[in-house]
Amino acid sequence: MADRLRVIQWATGNIGTRALRAVIEHPRLELAGVWVSNPDKAGLDAGALCGAEPTGIRATGSVDEACAIPADCVLYMRQGTDIDEVCRLLASGKNVVTTRGDFHHPAGMDPALRQRIEEACLAGGTSIYSTGSSPGFVTEALAIPLVSLSRRLDCLTIDEFGDCSSRNSPDLLFNVMGFGQPIGDFDQRQADHVKADFAASLSQLADGLGLVIDCWQAHGEYAAARTAAPIAAGTIAAGTMAAQRITIEGLAAGTPRLRFRANWYVSRDIDHPDWDLRESGWRIRVTGDTPLDVGITFPVAPEHYAAFTPGLTAHRAVNAVAAVCAAPPGIRTTVDLPQVLAHLPAQSSAHSSENLPT
Template identity: 35%
Template structure:
């Protein structure tokens, strides 16, 4: 039985991490890499990730990627406005018979309605392939950890999940200044009202849909409560300088109400400096659940090298998630892959 043959789609920070993990393992094989940076086209993938030559040449020609004999595409391109803009490429990959694993959503395509979901589903069925959304958040912290902890709580009333991402050392200007919105001038445009907010409203709503289903209830409302933190002075980060008075941190925050009377808060803080937040920006994730008993848990990802960039442990963890999912996704039937989870006890509802 041959090893799963993998194509890496995107060679930003996450894609390069995933490629290194593939090269380090003996149970999978890298067979191709798709890049968008013209400077990477025609280069050996090993050179791109600072490893010995692999014989695999990076390309920006999707037809070359479609022609490869591969089982899985690890789709880690940078998510951008509009949310559905990535779907055209994903549809072509699925139609060619390649399973697609992506952290860019796809956890609950049906939540966005048939106009969004059906082209993806039809492409998967046509190609006999599976589309799987897998990641840390969405995909793991809430869906696997928080829901499992909810199984300890009787009379559950509220769940709160807080995430902190330190972007000060992120190497991609596009990620920091575009996708994250750092350096934007609130006097010119309010991130909380524009297309970036719409992107994240859509992307993270899939978490609430998953939670509601697994708890045996449904969403009644989702209210955005987004916050901006402005730079009190110029802040130097790896990819440039955030000017005083512009956005130095964003808190993407939503409160959902469920039909069983419970609620959930999801708060995601992306920051250029922990100094802006005091003690509120410590662990990567904090999970709190109210009920009998209440639960509070923290999750922090660590690197054995204390000098490692703050984002490195999260990228390593993401790579592990993506690669460990490969055999399970390959074994699934055509269509959408439903992320498995340990199901908690449902909330007690008085008769």
């Protein structure tokens, strides 16, 4: 790569802020611009938005101004997907890498929407790619090489574990997520919301494997604390909700062949010991003629966890920029892209999140 690729960071929430810093520090990328939704951030230097040195690039809240900036790629990380905005970026000659989950499985998209995106890609000679840590890395990039050892796949099961006990966010945990509340019926709308992105990501994998999935189903469950559990945000009383699980399954002939389970909890001492809750991370099991059981954990101290997690999603997107810019026009997937490589800086920044103490 003789010339560095010019990148616009689109939005600066938790994930976008981490991506912005990664672009600034990246040896093969050049920050071209920043779009922000918060008017208080407009006019600020990009470095000030992410704790880096001044860059001379000032954030704008104007879509027109941001679209007019010459760039090779946009890291699209705003809250909600504005299809008109995305099509405008693609048609203007800017590739898009997004942590939005709308483009994991082109064949499963609304036909009219897919046509609009594809036409914009053709007009601009560009491509768009949805990625992240989950869905994305664990459901696609990691699953593909694990299953590559098999010639018969009975089922792929991905368990994601999220220990929320150290998070001091009472409103989020008690009021939004419902921890510490009496056990009731699971809100199916929540399960269906999770299914939308994860079924799309796993459908991409199924297509690549030649695995025909008849239908996708989603359901959720609660588990109660067996004993009182003090957590950072308060106390979970015995008998109240201490863990929740959402399962997304792709069935073939009535049998689950691809499965993702999100396990969120504030205590492991629950009335469903068969859930086998583990520390935060992933467990991937391949059953078939070459069975595997792979565990991944995050060796980060609880007080540094909130600063660590945005990088799991942001860095995958930043690292994918070069591959997406080099790809043929259209909606690209992990299955058809080359391996995403992390081109690392020669010397890590002393402020880098990778140096967080454990």
